Amino acid sequence: MGADRIRIGCGSASNHDRVESAVAMADKGDVDYISCDCLSERSIALHQMERIKNPDAGFDHRLPAFIRGLRPFLNRGGVLVGNFGAANVDAAAAAAKAALIEQQWSGKIAVIHGDSIRDLVLEQNLALPEIGATCRDVETNLVSANAYIGAEPIIEGLSAGAKVVIGGRIADPSLFVGPICYELGWDLRDWDRVAKATVAGHLLECGVHSTGGNHADPPYRPVDGLDALGFPLAEVSEQELIFSKQPGSGGVVNGQVARTQLGYEIHDPRSYLTPDVTADLSRVSVREVGLDRVAVDQVAGRERPETLKVVVGLYLGWKVVAEISYGGEGCVGRAKAAADVVRSRLKSLTGDIDEIRYDLIGYDSLFGRPLTTAEPTEVRLRVAARSNQEAVARAVAFEVEYLYFGPAAAAGVSIAIDRQVGVTPAFIAREAVTLRTEVIEI
Amino acid sequence: MKLREIAYARSGDKGNVSNICVFPYNEAHWDLLKRELTTERVREHFAVLAHGEVTRFEFLGLKGLNFVLTDALGGGVSMSLRTDIHGKAFASLLLELEIDNELVAAADSAVS
Numbered sequence: 001m002g003a004d005r006i007r008i009g010c011g012s013a014s015n016h017d018r019v020e021s022a023v024a025m026a027d028k029g030d031v032d033y034i035s036c037d038c039l040s041e042r043s044i045a046l047h048q049m050e051r052i053k054n055p056d057a058g059f060d061h062r063l064p065a066f067i068r069g070l071r072p073f074l075n076r077g078g079v080l081v082g083n084f085g086a087a088n089v090d091a092a093a094a095a096a097k098a099a100l101i102e103q104q105w106s107g108k109i110a111v112i113h114g115d116s117i118r119d120l121v122l123e124q125n126l127a128l129p130e131i132g133a134t135c136r137d138v139e140t141n142l143v144s145a146n147a148y149i150g151a152e153p154i155i156e157g158l159s160a161g162a163k164v165v166i167g168g169r170i171a172d173p174s175l176f177v178g179p180i181c182y183e184l185g186w187d188l189r190d191w192d193r194v195a196k197a198t199v200a201g202h203l204l205e206c207g208v209h210s211t212g213g214n215h216a217d218p219p220y221r222p223v224d225g226l227d228a229l230g231f232p233l234a235e236v237s238e239q240e241l242i243f244s245k246q247p248g249s250g251g252v253v254n255g256q257v258a259r260t261q262l263g264y265e266i267h268d269p270r271s272y273l274t275p276d277v278t279a280d281l282s283r284v285s286v287r288e289v290g291l292d293r294v295a296v297d298q299v300a301g302r303e304r305p306e307t308l309k310v311v312v313g314l315y316l317g318w319k320v321v322a323e324i325s326y327g328g329e330g331c332v333g334r335a336k337a338a339a340d341v342v343r344s345r346l347k348s349l350t351g352d353i354d355e356i357r358y359d360l361i362g363y364d365s366l367f368g369r370p371l372t373t374a375e376p377t378e379v380r381l382r383v384a385a386r387s388n389q390e391a392v393a394r395a396v397a398f399e400v401e402y403l404y405f406g407p408a409a410a411a412g413v414s415i416a417i418d419r420q421v422g423v424t425p426a427f428i429a430r431e432a433v434t435l436r437t438e439v440i441e442i
Numbered sequence: 443m444k445l446r447e448i449a450y451a452r453s454g455d456k457g458n459v460s461n462i463c464v465f466p467y468n469e470a471h472w473d474l475l476k477r478e479l480t481t482e483r484v485r486e487h488f489a490v491l492a493h494g495e496v497t498r499f500e501f502l503g504l505k506g507l508n509f510v511l512t513d514a515l516g517g518g519v520s521m522s523l524r525t526d527i528h529g530k531a532f533a534s535l536l537l538e539l540e541i542d543n544e545l546v547a548a549a550d551s552a553v554s
Contacts, residue, residue, distance in 0.1 A: 041456070042520040130457050130518065214452055220467075221450060256450060256465070259504045263463025265454035267510045269501050285503035298503050316521060357516075357523045365525045367535050368490030384523035422520040425457050 003032075006183040008176055008200070009233035009246065011066070012036035012082065013207025015043050019065045021208070021246075025231045026073035029246045032183070034070065035175040036082030037205050038062075044169055045313025045421040047087035048144035058088035064099035067164075071103045079163050081154060081179060083170040087144060089113055092166050093440065100164070100442050107442060110157025112149070112167030114435035117428070121145040121310060126426040128312060135312065135426065143421055144313035147433045150275030150304070151197075152188060154178025156437040169311065171275050173201030180236050188276065195279040195301025196241055198272070200234040202279075203243045203261055203296070207231055210243075210261035212251030225250015243286075243294045253292040262286070262296075271302075273309075275430075278302040307427040316420040317354065319386050320393035322400035323361070325411045327378035334407040335360050335381045341407075342383055342399045352392045356385035380412075386420065393417050446537035448546060449475060453532035458518040460492065460529040462536050465506035470553040472505045474545055484509050487539060488532070509536070 009031035011022035015038045025034055038060040039047075051058025063084045070080055085092040093111040100109070121135045122142070128134060135142060146169035155178050157165045165178070180197040181188060188194060203210055208229035216223035230249020235242040245253045262284060266272050269282040280300040287295045326335045339358040346353065359365035361380035381403075385396045397415045404410050448471050451464040464479065466472050485496040494512030501508060515529050516522035526532075 040519075045520070215450075217450070220446065256467075259465050259501075259506060260450065260452035260463060262504060263461070263465075263501060263506060263508055264452055265456055265461060266463070266508060267456070267459070267461055267497075267499070269499050269508060281503075282499075282501065283503040284501070319523070321523075355523055359525060361525065366531045371538060382525065386523065420520070422518070424518070424521075 176201030
């Protein structure tokens with residue numbers, strides 16, 4: 001604390017991200033902090049499912065690998081922050097402790113509790129606006145509820161001297177806001193500064209998406225080194241916010257990449273809502289100030305929202321996806337005829353199927369319509385359905401597989417049947433959620 | 443020409459809502475984009491996919507537009523039965539919009 005500048009890197013953008021990129025950030029990024037976002041919108045509900053099966057699971061299983069890989073970084077006094085805890089913060093803390101002991105590391109870790117609020121959302125019977133129901137309406141299917149929490153408990157942990165901070169559903173940008181505000185001594189009610197830290201977090205939270213991954217579109221937007229993209233990093237001080245990436249890595253950080261990352265998952269640019277602030281990105285500007293260096297200016301902020309967003313996980317029954325291919329002239333016609341056959345054979349199950357759709361991959365599956373009149377060389381019929389009954393899901397798959405017998409020359413069936421968990425948002429009064437930061441000495 | 447020749451875009455998802463931000467490669471095309479990419483045109487272009495409202499916002503500093511499409515993702519990432527549950531390809535669909543070559547040429551000559 002009390003620094004005039006912080007250099008902070010991203011170490012993960014999802015639970016499927018590469019640990020070696022975090023290690024490269026630790027070894028080559030010259031950063032003081034590495035923050036890891038381990039959760040996408042639905043992953044916390046999937047982690048809850050893992051926990052239901054196994055009480056010791058439900059957190060990001062990569063955590064010990066991070067600790068081993070980042071051992072030299074932690075040795076130098078580097079700080080690791082992440083929402084590794086997902087649906088089981090206690091188990092994550094135990095795993096972190098074991099890995100740190102194995103690495104003969106001693107120091108403090110902070111564990112943030114309190115984001116998991118299934119009982120509370122039922123007690124308050126929160127509305128679920130996207131599905132037009134309340135929590136109690138869907139109680140039997142309600143797997144989990146996690147509040148998106150902000151930077152405050154991270155700062156508590158850091159203030160207590162923790163060098164590893166682990167929580168559950170910490171909001172993506174807040175993983176960065178905590179270290180930045182702590183290190184620069186910024187008050188969490190200084191909205192312009194918190195907004196600046198939040199924009200830094202927003203630029204870093206998507207990992208290699210914002211170092212060229214989601215930008216590459218040759219010949220208009222060629223990006224070199226796509227097989228070795230590096231994680232992004234930021235330098236933040238009172239005067240500036242510089243967006244950059246791990247030195248020596250592939251990809252690019254330029255004005256274009258910065259713009260699309262700033263616009264990513266934003267609705268009204270005047271009001272980007274996080275647990276920490278209402279950030280105003282409407283006047284944000286970017287300047288390229290060097291190789292892979294972009295300065296971001298004109299960030300403003302207003303008071304944080306009074307409510308916290310809650311991600312509610314629901315059982316959705318069974319999902320089946322079954323596919324089969326057709327090629328050569330007339331393939332679209334044969335695939336459509338095949339879809340009609342399946343529709344007709346499934347008629348008796350209509351009442352048991354919650355939703356079903358038919359798409360032709362290579363023709364209309366992404367956009368709901370073909371964009372040209374030219375016939376493709378091949379198409380793949382994809383039938384996807386949801387039902388409460390596994391037997392119904394299997395019946396859908398059976399009918400697609402039976403298409404081997406006609407129309408002609410049907411090829412390559414694939415079938416996937418899974419139990420589904422969905423997520424839907426709710427909102428809860430901030431003061432209803434009680435968070436606790438536990439500091440453990442190792 | 444296609445919008446792809448003069449602009450780049452990225453789409454993201456929150457629940458069942460999609461947003462697509464789009465920026466011109468050349469700032470000289472910023473006014474053109476504002477005139478051509480109307481809410482109505484985008485709503486029509488995405489009608490098969492997005493069944494709610496389409497709202498257009500401006501990034502004044504970045505010089506870009508942001509389209510927010512509700513009821514756009516077949517229920518959202520975890521509920522949708524579509525292949526593209528996130529609407530990641532929505533950015534590509536937006537860039538398929540046709541832009542009149544002459545309007546682009548006029549915007550270019552206005553600056554040069």
